[in-house]
Amino acid sequence: MKKAVTIFHLYYTCFIYVSHRHNSFFFATLKEKEKEVNLMRRIFIGCAAIFTLLFGSLVQAATFTDVGPKYERAVDQLVSNGWVNGVNTTQFGTDRPLKRLDAAVIVARSLQIEPSDYRGASSFTDVPTNRAWAVNALHEQGIINGKTSTSFAPDATLTRGEMALILQKAYKLPRGEKLPFTDVGIRYETAVSALVRANITSGLTSRSFGTDASIRRGEFALFLYRAQEDNDPSTIEPPVVVEIN
Incomplete structure (x- = not known):
């Protein structure tokens, strides 16, 4: 249960951050947009890695036959x-x-x-x-x-x-x-x-x-x-x- 709450907080934080960055994305220059895309890509990769570590054991527990x-x-x-x-x-x-x-x-x-x-x-x-x-x-x-x-x-x-x-x-x-x-x-x-x-x-x-x-x-x-x-x-x-x- 604690891990599920942690996972929710993690993705909620990522969502809020990306949403905030998205609002200013359309007003940025092309070079700034490229940097922003790379930054968001790294954020999602990091979140996915943490998600896998936290959620992996939950999935395993549920899949034992x-x-x-x-x-x-x-x-x-x-x-x-x-x-x-x-x-x-x-x-x-x-x-x-x-x-x-x-x-x-x-x-x-x-x-x-x-x-x-x-x-x-x-x-x-x-x-x-x-x-x-x-x-x-x-x-x-x-x-x-x-x-x-x-x-x-x-x-x-x-x-x-x-x-x-x-x-x-x-x-x-x-x-x-x-x-x-x-x-x-x-x-x-x-x-x-x-x-x-x-x-x-x-x-x-x-x-x-x-x-x-x-x-x-x-x-x-x-x-x-x-x-x-x-x-x-x-x-x-x-x-x-x-x-x-």
Whole structure:
């Protein structure tokens, strides 16, 4: 929505400017007219370039062929905000399992964490350098952990239980009431109850949350969308910036 407003303002400004210049165009000399035409051409090219950058993600979000009505609004917002991309130009990968590293990057972006604030290699030896900033930031804030002290397992599938821990800690969601699920252990109890309390998600059945089940990209987009709906990132205390050497 913010990008749509920005696009409208951009083109409205261009229209007003060109209209103003057009009024004096007929009274100009031939040489002045040539300069004016070149100037207006550059203005329109610049506006078109900015329009493409701003509107590109909106178009992409609307053209995924595998995003149904259930996930459409969530995917549209996450893609439009630049938090996540599709697996290709026509598919979001709605039913594909979400990788742990992808989840870290998406959440870090949703919290408006700047990559430049967390430079340096990760303490985990298996995290790619270009995405280490996201893992560094979330790990330092206690939002996400590795599988071991040296391995993050970036390509491993994120489970529903891990998803609950990440979103509850990232958005500081308060604990809910006692759960009816029989597959939620002590480690996940607070996080799962918080998500249920906030109406972010419920169980796979009335008795099972599916703690160890893999979470799909569409589900994660929907849960993150619901989590940040009532928790504007601008109201969340920013992480303490500590440069990692």
